[in-house]
Amino acid sequence: MRTILFFVCVIITLSSAHSQNAEPSSKSVEVTSRPKLVVGIVVDQMRYDYLTRFESKYGNGGFKRMINEGFNCKNNHFNYVPTYTGPGHASVYTGTTPKYHGVISNNWYDKEEKAMVYCAGDDSVSSVGTNDRAGQMSPHRMKTTTFADENRLFTQLKGKTIGIAIKDRGAILPAGHAANAAYWFHGKDEGVWITSTFYRTDLPKWVMDFNASKTAESYFKVWDTYKDITTYTESGSDENLFEGGFNGKDKATFPYDLVKLKDENRGFDILKATPYGNSLTTDFAMAAIKGEDLGKDNITDVLTVSFSSTDYVGHNFGVNSKEIEDTYIRLDKDLERFFKYLDANVGKGEYTVFLTADHGAIDVPAYLNSLKIPSGYVDNNDRKEKFQKFLNDTYGTGDVVENISNNQIFLNSEKLKELGLNRVEVQNAIAHEQLSYANIDKVYTAHTFNTTNFTTGIEALLENGFNQKRSGDVILLDDTAYISYGITGTTHGSGLNYDTHVPLLFFGKGIKHGHTYDKTVIPDIAPTISAILGISFPNGATGQPLGFVIE
Structure with missing residues (x-):
């Protein structure tokens, strides 16, 4: 009887030991099963309701793919003021607010220098890819790390980080301090992607090849609506009193012949204020994936992409314009081809994407005022x-x-x-x-x-x-809906819902399918991505991982 009891105890002990050993093994697999590539997408000036307002015009491969395959945080907000581009991009990637990362605006008065400073400006570095001063930029004024920085540290610099945007600050601040490079678009009479000596002393061959390809020049064409303009029922009339337009054209109405307009609108800079700026950004992002071999091994790389043209279009034409609707319809198409490229070159299910915005925007106060909604100008x-x-x-x-x-x-x-x-x-x-x-x-x-x-x-x-x-x-x-701006177009910067409520979509490896109406805030994004990667949170992070998003 004692012998039988002995063997029973041995079996139970061995079974228990096996069970205890199995759990850490499972966790080990979970921690090391990281995405090959993390892509962070910021859509400049994207209000949350652009997801729902233009939903019937979107295809199934862009915004809807992220929603249908991923997780939609429907009550996502900025939790600080001011809601501008520089602070927005910094907050998304550092997981904290201007209180800690220090980017308090796009430009601010420096009490020590006794002068206005630019959030990404850096006279100690030189331009690379142009002789213009447009390349004298770096993230040196951002005081904390991004999750991309932490991934570089975690992987012993083996995981790459590349930042891309039409705007310099939209490329630089997300990529962080330890990035391999950040690239932004220099327009005027050049139309090239550039960087600064903060990152490297020359442009890599793939960037030079892209600049020489005349891809940017190919977008000098007519901007007309992607679909029949009579179907754009989600926006106001094409001709109205609330839009700016372009120099050289009497009315802010479709179509826009960019070849004829470019000389009176700073050359290549006109592309920034059309949906073609987003298409050019997509082209360059795909070139970066190929040129840098991003997502080609099991060491996670990070690609940050900011679509800046949505902001330029919004400032010019406003929230309720046909131009903004067409811009988002075209962005949806750009996202679709970008995701297909990721499927083919990184592997479906091998990458993780999030999409959010750096701020929203207010309806043109003159338009609101015409509807007797309290609003106006300071x-x-x-x-x-x-x-x-x-x-x-x-x-x-x-x-x-x-x-x-x-x-x-x-x-x-x-x-x-x-x-x-x-x-x-x-x-x-x-x-x-x-x-x-x-006011x-x-x-x-x-x-x-x-x-x-x-x-x-x-x-x-x-x-x-x-x-x-x-x-x-x-x-x-x-006062609510009062702004310091011209009477056409729109702006942002407040702590009101039209500026704080922005999309937050996750999809890809490690992401559950679902949605929530629970409130999430922008600083939660970086800790969530850090948790998926199993890396340290950015050093100043105040947000919390969104556990309900993680698979």
Whole structure:
């Protein structure tokens, strides 16, 4: 009997040991089964409702493929102000907000340099691929890493990172600090893809071959609607009072002959403001996959692609235009051919893609106003005149203010000291004054954000966008649907839903199929991709992995 019990115990022990050993083995397979390529796509100025509004016009291989095969986060928002291109791209890839990554706007006033600086500008590097200064760019002003940086570290630099966009900042900030290269499009009279010495000292052969191929020049043609314009029922009339258009054409109406218009619209730069800029970006992204052998082994590579032309078209023609509808119909076709290229060259099921936006956009206030929806335009001259009088009457000089930009007021520290003024008291006095001006909704001081922790409302968004070292002393918020812009076209930058609600789609390897209405925020993207890759989160990440997305 004892012998039987002994063998039973041995069998149970061995069975238990086998079970315990099996689980780590399974986990090991899961961790090492990484995608060969991660593709991050940012569609510049894409509101969430572009997915639903133009849905009937999309094919099955672009946006719908991502939705039907992947995961759709339908309540995805930016969780900070301001919603601009530079901060947007940085936040998507660093997993945090301007409070930590430091990219507080596209351009901002540098309190140490006493000058405006550009988020990607870098005079210490040189252009590569052009003699123009357009290549003097790098990510040096972004203070934290991207998930692409962390993948480079994790793979001992064996995993490549390439960033691509028409806009320099749309290529540079996502790729991060340790990227192999970032490439952006230099238009004017050249029409070439360039980089900077921050990454390398010459263009690789595949880039030179692409530039020599005259692919960019091939898009100088007529831009007419992809489908019959009478079927574009999801947008307003083609001729209206709310669109900008191009120099050399009296009306902002289809068709647009780009050959005839290019000379009056900065040459190759006109392509940026048409859907052909997105097509050119797709062409170049596919060339990069081939030229860099991306996704050809089991060490994960990262390709970041930003479609910038959607932003140029939106700024010019507005949210409700036929031009924006046609641009998204054509982008859907570009996505379809891009995904087919990935299937053929990396392997279906071997790559992971996410798609989001860097911000949304507001309907043209003049259009909203015609429908009796509260909206309008800020009178900056009136504000400036009143504020200058207040400063002179209160402090005897306007020099206590050093700069006003990005809805922020920067005080002059030397002048405050000279006049014996208390900084916090001056901040409060200015805030009280500014709040009395027309179309200013809320005003907050730096002291408030330095001493208060907001968790909800617009205050939390402002705090997430406030960088203690770089932001101003007083932060201004305009009324809902009031903008500082021309009366045609649209813009962005607020913490309101039209600027914060953007798509978030995942599909490919490691991604479940489904959707959620639970709120997700932009900083969640980078930790989610990091979790799929089994790598460290970006060093300043504040977002959380979206576990319900991961297979």
